[in-house]
Amino acid sequence: MDATVGRLARRLAGTGTSVFSEMSALAVKHGAVNLGQGFPDFPGPDWVKQAAEDAIASDINQYAIAHGATPLRQALAAHYGPRLGRLLDPDREIAVTSGATEAIFASVLGLIDPGDEVIVFEPFYDSYVPSITFAGGIPRYVPLRQPDAAHDQWWYEPGELEAAFGPRTKLILLNTPHNPTGKVYTRAELEHIAGLCQRWDSLVLSDEVYEYLTFDGAQHISIATLPGMWERTLTVSSSGKTFSLTGWKVGWVIAPPTLTAATRGTHQFIVFCSAAPLQIGVAAAYAEAEAQGYYEHFRRAYHDRRAVILQALVDAGLPAFVPQGTYFALADISHLPYPDCIAFCKMLTIDAGVTPLPPVTFYADEDRHLGEKLVRFAFCKRVETLEEAARRLRAWAGKK
Ligand SMILES: Cc1ncc(COP(=O)(O)O)c(C=O)c1O
Structure with missing residues (x-):
């Protein structure tokens, strides 16, 4: 008998491995551009990294x-x-x-x-x-x-x-x-x-x-x-x-x-x-940051990234809601013949080489249907990464 089975506390019931990890693994397997998880593929500011390096060097450890x-x-x-x-x-x-x-x-x-x-x-x-x-x-x-x-x-x-x-x-x-x-x-x-x-x-x-x-x-x-x-x-x-x-x-x-x-x-x-x-x-x-004009620069850079992803989604026939904030764009797939967003995200990863996130886990079980026809694209990526995703999405839409 496996002594490890059944040992988890009840509070963990239903939590499991997140869909983020599952989609990221699928993206790696298919060499897809991963627009699922929301982390930048570009570095943070040098002066901030330097301050942390200096802190380590001066033994604030x-x-x-x-x-x-x-x-x-x-x-x-x-x-x-x-x-x-x-x-x-x-x-x-x-x-x-x-x-x-x-x-x-x-x-x-x-x-x-x-x-x-x-x-x-x-x-x-x-x-x-x-x-x-x-x-x-x-x-x-x-x-x-x-x-x-x-x-x-x-x-x-x-x-x-x-x-x-x-x-x-x-x-x-x-x-x-x-x-x-x-x-x-x-x-x-x-x-x-x-x-x-x-x-x-x-x-x-x-x-x-x-x-x-x-x-x-x-x-x-x-x-x-x-x-x-x-x-x-x-x-x-x-x-x-x-x-x-x-x-x-x-x-x-x-x-x-x-x-x-x-x-x-x-x-x-x-x-x-x-x-x-x-x-x-x-x-x-x-x-x-303020003195360096960092926040304005940051916002402008994201404004440009948002424009690239929104255009790519329109071109691919995936109408998206225009976000007023954050670095995510939600596209509506209700006009497409897929049972739910998880199936769509898997298909898009394999067929187009672009991975979005199925946002069903952002809903309670009883309200899952509200998120079933939505997919989330993270645009916290270099413009080149987003343009590559755009190219792949257009090629996929052309084949449909
Ligand atoms: C709404 C929201 N709150 C909190 C977090 C997590 O922030 P942190 O990485 O600082 O824990 C995220 C990260 O994606 C988020 O989207």
Whole structure:
């Protein structure tokens, strides 16, 4: 008898290997251009890497302070203070974590008791639901709807969100700009959400990792800046997307001390602290980026990449929703004869040599059908990589 069988805790039931890994393996097998997983194929800025190298060389190689190296918390306080419209206390209002993923996991674990309800918009980043259920919380789903004649962006039904709130709603998980739809929540939507949180005395965890990736004049707004919301919001971000350093996994939570206490309380027992020299690299990134005009350059480069992928999808007969933010474009395959997006992604990998991601895992099981006719293309790639994908997609469309 295999003594390893049946040993997993119940909380892991249904989690399994992610579809990201499965599609990446298939992409490698078929030599496909992988536009599935969202990591850049170009390097992060030299000056940021140099700062981390210098930190290692000067022996900043032991444990950092658990809630973050002092230079990083100071740099983040200076950077986010004006954005959040307040003087931030780097000692009590910032907690550094191992990426946004740990920021979310640690915060939810520090806030949610068994039976507490947490509202999540679908589609959702795939770590949200395990973070809730591992803590014993109950996810309540509110689907985002596709753009239509009355909505030029993804939207939610106000009544559906209102019905999801109740006396047990402890928290709502928000993500703006939103992966995978590219939606940037409007001020009116955020005001609606804020009003509900105040009415039901709920907290918000706002995942803003794509804060610098907005297009066409869409404005990223942190819900923490709305009246009465600082007190009930944990604002989460990380350096991975903004500085094209996804492997560094340096993230943070910004919130009042009573809320950072939740993150810090669990974080100290999950990892204790994040990698010390990389925190120094990220401190340099935020200290210098503005003066170097980095954010504008970053946004423009992504604007160009977005144009290449959107044109390629149109040319290949795969109409895509134009994302207002993030580095993802969702294409609609409902007019094509494939049973679901997983079958389509496998076919496209093999027949076209381009791999997108099937976003069904961004939905709860009961709502999977909402994502079945969508595929996600990541455009966080060099223009040459995107042009090669475009060439392959056109060749595939020509053969159809
Ligand atoms: C919405 C969202 N939140 C969080 C993360 C993870 O961020 P990090 O790499 O900093 O953990 C991602 C990465 O894809 C994401 O898309």
